[in-house]
Amino acid sequence: MPNRISTIAKQTFKTALNNRATLALTLLLGLSLGLATYVGWQNFKTQNNQRLHYKELVRAQWLAKPDKHPHRMAHYGYLAFREKHELSFFDFGIESFAGVSIFLEAHKQNTVNFSEAGFSNGMLRFGEISVAMVLQLLVPLLIFFLGYNSISAERESGTLKILLCQNVSWKQLLWGKTLGIIGVCLSIFIPLMLLTILLWASLSHWQISADASLRLMVLVFSYAIYFFIVSAVTVLVSAFARSSKSALTTLLACWIFFMVIMPRITQAIGVKIYPSPSKVAFADAIATDIHKQGDSHNPDDPHYAAIKDSLLKTYGVTDVKKLPFNYGGYIMAEGEKITSKIYSNHQKELNKIFEKQNSITKVAGFINPYLSLKHISMAITAADFDTFIDFQNQAEAYRYQLAQKMNKLQIDKISNIAPGEEEKPLAISKANWAEQPDFNYQFGKLSSVITNELLALSALTCWLLATVMLLQYTTRWIKTI
Amino acid sequence: MLLITGFASLYFGKTFIANQQAVIEKAAMLQKKNTLSNIDHFGKDIGLLFYHNKFSLANAPNAWAAFANGQRDINPYLISVTMLGLEGQIYDTDINNPVSLLLGNMDLSFVFIFLFPLVIIAFSYNLLSEQKESGVWSLLRAQTNQSFQVIWQKFLVRVAVIFSVALFLLFVTILYLHLPVDFIFFSITALIMFYLTFWFAVSFFIISLAKSSNFNASALVAVWVLICIVIPASLNLFLTRKYPMPEALQHVINQREGYHEKWDMAKEVTMKPFFEHYPQLKQYPFPQEKTFSWFWYYAMQQMGDDQAVASRRAIENKLAARQRFTNTFAFFFPTIQTQLGINNMAGSDLNAHLDFQQAVRKYHEKIRLHFYPSIFLNKAVDSTDIKDYKLEKYSPQQRPSVWVNLLSISILTVILIGTTAFNFKRQ
Numbered sequence: 001m002p003n004r005i006s007t008i009a010k011q012t013f014k015t016a017l018n019n020r021a022t023l024a025l026t027l028l029l030g031l032s033l034g035l036a037t038y039v040g041w042q043n044f045k046t047q048n049n050q051r052l053h054y055k056e057l058v059r060a061q062w063l064a065k066p067d068k069h070p071h072r073m074a075h076y077g078y079l080a081f082r083e084k085h086e087l088s089f090f091d092f093g094i095e096s097f098a099g100v101s102i103f104l105e106a107h108k109q110n111t112v113n114f115s116e117a118g119f120s121n122g123m124l125r126f127g128e129i130s131v132a133m134v135l136q137l138l139v140p141l142l143i144f145f146l147g148y149n150s151i152s153a154e155r156e157s158g159t160l161k162i163l164l165c166q167n168v169s170w171k172q173l174l175w176g177k178t179l180g181i182i183g184v185c186l187s188i189f190i191p192l193m194l195l196t197i198l199l200w201a202s203l204s205h206w207q208i209s210a211d212a213s214l215r216l217m218v219l220v221f222s223y224a225i226y227f228f229i230v231s232a233v234t235v236l237v238s239a240f241a242r243s244s245k246s247a248l249t250t251l252l253a254c255w256i257f258f259m260v261i262m263p264r265i266t267q268a269i270g271v272k273i274y275p276s277p278s279k280v281a282f283a284d285a286i287a288t289d290i291h292k293q294g295d296s297h298n299p300d301d302p303h304y305a306a307i308k309d310s311l312l313k314t315y316g317v318t319d320v321k322k323l324p325f326n327y328g329g330y331i332m333a334e335g336e337k338i339t340s341k342i343y344s345n346h347q348k349e350l351n352k353i354f355e356k357q358n359s360i361t362k363v364a365g366f367i368n369p370y371l372s373l374k375h376i377s378m379a380i381t382a383a384d385f386d387t388f389i390d391f392q393n394q395a396e397a398y399r400y401q402l403a404q405k406m407n408k409l410q411i412d413k414i415s416n417i418a419p420g421e422e423e424k425p426l427a428i429s430k431a432n433w434a435e436q437p438d439f440n441y442q443f444g445k446l447s448s449v450i451t452n453e454l455l456a457l458s459a460l461t462c463w464l465l466a467t468v469m470l471l472q473y474t475t476r477w478i479k480t481i
Numbered sequence: 482m483l484l485i486t487g488f489a490s491l492y493f494g495k496t497f498i499a500n501q502q503a504v505i506e507k508a509a510m511l512q513k514k515n516t517l518s519n520i521d522h523f524g525k526d527i528g529l530l531f532y533h534n535k536f537s538l539a540n541a542p543n544a545w546a547a548f549a550n551g552q553r554d555i556n557p558y559l560i561s562v563t564m565l566g567l568e569g570q571i572y573d574t575d576i577n578n579p580v581s582l583l584l585g586n587m588d589l590s591f592v593f594i595f596l597f598p599l600v601i602i603a604f605s606y607n608l609l610s611e612q613k614e615s616g617v618w619s620l621l622r623a624q625t626n627q628s629f630q631v632i633w634q635k636f637l638v639r640v641a642v643i644f645s646v647a648l649f650l651l652f653v654t655i656l657y658l659h660l661p662v663d664f665i666f667f668s669i670t671a672l673i674m675f676y677l678t679f680w681f682a683v684s685f686f687i688i689s690l691a692k693s694s695n696f697n698a699s700a701l702v703a704v705w706v707l708i709c710i711v712i713p714a715s716l717n718l719f720l721t722r723k724y725p726m727p728e729a730l731q732h733v734i735n736q737r738e739g740y741h742e743k744w745d746m747a748k749e750v751t752m753k754p755f756f757e758h759y760p761q762l763k764q765y766p767f768p769q770e771k772t773f774s775w776f777w778y779y780a781m782q783q784m785g786d787d788q789a790v791a792s793r794r795a796i797e798n799k800l801a802a803r804q805r806f807t808n809t810f811a812f813f814f815p816t817i818q819t820q821l822g823i824n825n826m827a828g829s830d831l832n833a834h835l836d837f838q839q840a841v842r843k844y845h846e847k848i849r850l851h852f853y854p855s856i857f858l859n860k861a862v863d864s865t866d867i868k869d870y871k872l873e874k875y876s877p878q879q880r881p882s883v884w885v886n887l888l889s890i891s892i893l894t895v896i897l898i899g900t901t902a903f904n905f906k907r908q
Binding site for chain 2: 021025032035036039040042043046047050051053054057058061065066068072075076077079081093094096097098099100101103110111112113114115116117118119120121122123124125126127128129133137138141145149244245248249252256260261263264265267268270271272275276277278279280281282284287291350354357358361385388419421422423424425
């Protein structure tokens with residue numbers, strides 16, 4: 001019995017490729033995929049090399065700074081650059097829409113600037129040709145063109161009756177057709193994945209980590225499942241449609257609605273339901289909270305009076321100038337601790353709002369497998385929203401640590417007696433700068449990706465089960481004539 | 482269906498712009514409040530006050546920006562800067578959800594550029610082939626030798642329907658967004674009409690090849706996918722490959738170094754080029770002996786900007802090169818051409834933002850030169866007119882035009898119509 005399925009599958013496969021139009025389409029798609037892979041890989045190398053170059057430059061400049069007051073170094077700050085994951089050449093995700101560099105300085109939190117989108121004049125909004133885009137958006141179109149008449153053509157030409165009379169069951173027919181169509185897809189997909197693996201390995205300089213390999217495996221699996229779902233849907237629509245023409249129109253309408261229109265609508269709804277604050281409102285909320293706590297640049301600030309009194313008592317002196325450490329630095333360290341905490345809280349809430357905005361599109365994945373796959377693909381290639389938030393968090397942690405390190409250097413090594421207006425400023429040796437490590441961004445592990453994308457993964461699984469069940473059990477409702 | 486999506490997109494577009502306007506109003510209020518609060522906290526030290534105090538310039542959305550959001554969601558429309566180095570502040574982004582940016586805006590220009598062609602395709606793909614497949618065509622040809630006219634009339638009916646829906650939507654847009662019927666309105670209407678005509682020409686051309694309905698549908702959808710998604714996206718890929726922007730990162734580094742290194746150098750190194758840039762400030766006594774003075778500090782900040790002028794020009798040149806690339810290819814692809822034209826008219830494209838940035842630079846200089854004397858002479862804060870400063874609105878000076886866009890689309894349309902007529906004559 002499985003023989004029949006494979007026979008039908010093979011026959012479907014052969015007819016599909018014999019048809020000149022579909023063959024041309026398949027080849028065209030394959031070629032554009034190859035091109036997309038190659039250019040994506042090149043883009044990755046250029047962009048990442050750029051960022052690495054500037055990362056080294058910033059580090060060299062930091063270490064080369066001469067002897068000076070550590071607080072000057074805290075204001076000089078650091079420039080952190082968002083690195084790309086090797087797999088992101090496969091799926092660009094939000095890469096082009098998120099900033100690339102962030103200035104980390106004391107007292108102040110800045111934005112991540114210079115996204116590719118900021119340099120674009122609108123052509124970017126038509127879409128980006130990445131391997132993922134072709135696989136998610138264009139291969140389904142190919143599948144629709146391949147399979148819209150898989151059952152309906154047989155019905156219209158009368159061969160369907162003959163097949164069924166020859167003891168071929170509906171189940172075998174449906175499964176056979178589905179597998180045949182997938183066969184055509186796989187003939188593009190498999191060579192492509194091999195090419196991807198090769199390029200990815202070369203990008204990681206042939207040092208392949210277990211995490212990245214696992215990511216790649218989950219990626220291949222998810223896309224294979226997606227192709228199965230789409231193929232099954234195509235064959236089912238063809239079986240249930242009244243004619244080949246209506247099957248085609250239905251499938252094309254579905255493609256247009258689910259893949260072009262729906263993502264924008266669900267996101268627009270999400271943004272409307274959960275509005276995010278503007279930058280001025282956000283900054284104002286933070287500033288209000290901070291002003292309640294006082295200004296750390298001013299050692300006489302009344303809010304810090306309590307700290308001052310307790311210090312005077314502990315060290316048994318009457319004036320802060322007599323303390324054995326740099327009082328100004330101590331107060332600034334306290335101030336930095338307070339302001340950073342306030343800022344982090346606000347940032348967390350802001351990110352929660354963004355996540356709620358995105359949740360509508362995520363939930364819509366249950367009716368739209370394209371959206372689920374999109375989320376999974378972006379998450380695995382570390383080009384998604386969660387990775388960006390992670391970068392922001394790591395950058396903020398580094399900034400805080402840098403500011404506090406400089407404060408500590410000031411507390412320990414700078415005299416508590418301020419120099420006069422015309423005296424040289426106090427300074428410490430430049431050898432201290434090397435104690436501040438470089439900013440090294442660490443990508444998350446696959447396990448955190450899976451936890452974050454549980455919703456999308458379960459949606460895709462639901463779709464898989466649903467299509468399998470439909471293929472198996474709905475055959476009684478299909479018209480034969 | 483078009484009407485439903487049309488109204489939905491109008492609603493979202495208007496909300497988007499209404500948000501921006503509300504934010505600008507709020508920012509105006511906040512600027513006043515913050516200025517007073519800053520005077521309260523830092524009023525004793527004028528240099529410190531201007532270290533903290535922000536001045537805002539807003540790029541108020543043009544009425545048409547609700548129709549075509551363009552790049553307004555990516556580029557900040559409100560820039561607030563202190564008197565310190567501008568190049569380190571002017572590129573700060575707004576708070577955006579990158580996923581929303583990725584998926585794109587639901588505005589009316591999206592409906593016109595992406596969805597209307599699909600409806601045109603749906604209406605007309607089986608115009609001729611349906612007749613053929615149902616056998617009516619042979620009957621028709623037998624009965625009259627004006628069969629072409631029949632087809633043409635059917636076609637015209639569809640054209641009329643689509644155009645009236647389009648005009649109706651535009652009419653509703655005017656009412657809903659309170660737009661004046663002016664040059665911009667006529668430009669945009671013309672663009673859209675030409676664009677829709679182009680798509681009718683494409684459909685008519687494919688029909689004239691006299692193939693089956695299925696072929697027509699597939700071919701037309703393939704064309705749609707090609708010129709609405711694949712080709713613009715591929716062109717964008719080549720664009721980013723040919724014109725990457727390392728200049729931006731270099732610029733940030735230049736500005737940062739240009740300012741910070743001055744702390745470790747003799748004051749002369751800062752003041753000499755500063756006075757060359759602004760000779761009128763030489764009249765104010767410079768406290769050479771003081772280790773730190775606000776005079777020196779603000780001069781250092783300016784040096785950061787001055788030393789980054791070359792990298793700023795480099796960025797501008799790169800962006801201009803990119804624009805030329807886009808414009809050249811847009812000539813061949815009406816989808817890109819129309820979107821660029823509409824964004825241009827609605828003031829929501831990159832060029833509008835670059836002009837806005839230039840305005841911010843001018844405003845920044847104006848403020849600095851106005852307040853420098855008070856700072857350098859260490860006057861009391863109350864002697865300045867800082868309390869009179871409020872949020873300023875920027876209005877673009879140039880009137881954009883879309884003649885090139887209209888021209889290229891019409892040329893392509895004419896070519897298509899010509900080929901179609903030729904095809905039909907052959908039959």
